[in-house]
Amino acid sequence: MLDIEKNVRNLQVTGINCNIWLKIIPSRKKAFLFHVRTGHCRLNAHMFRKLKLTPSPTCPCGLEDQTPEHVLMTCPQLKPIRDKVWPASVPLRTKLYGSRQDLEATTSFVSQTKLMV
Numbered sequence: 539m540l541d542i543e544k545n546v547r548n549l550q551v552t553g554i555n556c557n558i559w560l561k562i563i564p565s566r567k568k569a570f571l572f573h574v575r576t577g578h579c580r581l582n583a584h585m586f587r588k589l590k591l592t593p594s595p596t597c598p599c600g601l602e603d604q605t606p607e608h609v610l611m612t613c614p615q616l617k618p619i620r621d622k623v624w625p626a627s628v629p630l631r632t633k634l635y636g637s638r639q640d641l642e643a644t645t646s647f648v649s650q651t652k653l654m655v
């Protein structure tokens with residue numbers, strides 16, 4: 539079993555069947571979603587606080603730290619892409635732990651932002 543799959547199986551996510559999730563999402567997207575879910579990703583907040591590899595945790599928009607939640611929910615610079623992917627409001631939990639369709643939308647969104655996650 540890959541480490542990433544082992545880690546995902548160990549996630550304590552109430553109401554989510556990780557075994558089904560593991561079977562239907564390709565490996566690359568699984569790794570990507572795992573990074574976004576845990577916050578251990580290449581966004582500025584993690585790169586600054588944990589790895590000291592960026593000069594600031596702040597998003598290029600300047601409003602908040604660049605976290606997965608900020609990117610997925612509120613960053614004004616990404617609003618056009620967010621509105622295209624999710625024309626109606628979608629909760630963060632759904633974007634991170636929803637159905638296969640929800641997770642495909644999340645991976646599509648981040649891919650379109652061209653952010654390294």
Ligand SMILES: [Zn+2]
Nearest residue numbers: 597599613614
């Ligand atoms: Zn921002």
